[in-house]
Amino acid sequence: MKKILAIIMGTILIASVFIGCKNATQKNEDGLNTLEKVKKSGVLTIGLNDTYPPMEFRDESQKLVGFDIDLGEEIAKKLGVKCEIKTNEWKGIILSLKANKYDMILSTMSITDERKKVIDFSNPYIVGGQRIVVKKGTDNIKDEKDLFNKVVGCQLGSTGEISASKIEGIKEVKKYDGVTEAFNDLAVGRINAVIADGQVAGYYLKKRGEDLVLLDAKLTKEPVGIGFRKDDKELKEEVQKALDELKEEGTLSKLSEKWFGYDIYK
Known part of the structure; x- marks a missing residue:
């Protein structure tokens, strides 16, 4: 009985291996990376x-x-x-x-x-790297330490959001689907600053005029x-x-x- 059971189990094992190999071969032959x-x-x-x-x-x-x-x-x-x-x-x-x-x-x-x-x-x-953008004429924000008790905007899910979350004392981190929305809110005074990639911020500020300023302080290197x-x-x-x-x-x-x-x- 044990011999018969062993033979049956052996047959099942061989069949399983064969089927598995066949499926793998089929995938390699017909599937495309x-x-x-x-x-x-x-x-x-x-x-x-x-x-x-x-x-x-x-x-x-x-x-x-x-x-x-x-x-x-x-x-x-x-x-x-x-x-x-x-x-x-x-x-x-x-x-x-x-x-x-x-x-x-x-x-x-x-x-x-x-x-x-x-x-x-x-x-x-x-x-790249994250930098701070403020409205022109803002004299009380020079670097990240000055963001204490301020409302800061960033793009949702971006490394700008990560950088903002690590700064102690920020009153609120306001998250936007697009960074351009954050800049628009900054320009009309709804928020105090925006954290965004420096190259992106520099380009955007050049295109929109002189109402916003990109600060020299660099928060990250990315x-x-x-x-x-x-x-x-x-x-x-x-x-x-x-x-x-x-x-x-x-x-x-x-x-x-x-x-x-x-x-x-x-």
Whole structure:
């Protein structure tokens, strides 16, 4: 009886292993990784939030423009495919990546330890940082210590929000879906300051006039990278190769001069 039971169990085990191997082979033969899917379809889909000038935003004619838009187009060219942009609310941008709404995130995303737990990143293509913006004529705010008992605005889910949450004594951290909304509230006096990426703030202030001022104080130093699903190693490597070539060829420097007014890669 024991021999018969052993034979039956052995047969089941062998069958299970065979079926498992067959399924794995089937997946390898018929399934495509993301890079292969991109190459086959001829389209690289990029997820971003379109409320962060000069990185990604809508111009006067509602056309999607910005540094990351141009960079996405250049990366797609390197891969030999077309670039397709899919916009997403910032607070759900990582969840949408993991749900396969797009192939990667190219949206001025700072590389943080928390984010690295759930997605992978390229090497930094920009090193940014959070700075303070105040209304022109504000004499009582010079650095983060002066934010005590003040109402401070930031973009919801951004590293600006993280920086604001770490400053002791702030009366209220007001969170906005887009950083432009925060600047508008600052201009009319609804809040006392905004914490945002320095390059983004500098561009926005230049475009809107002289009603707001970007302070010299730097709160953080933040590397910005492209986000990928953790199992998309092949796509990540191919995009990183494209980034390296674009930097070596001087394309990134040209984009920097176009959108920031100076070469951040020097």
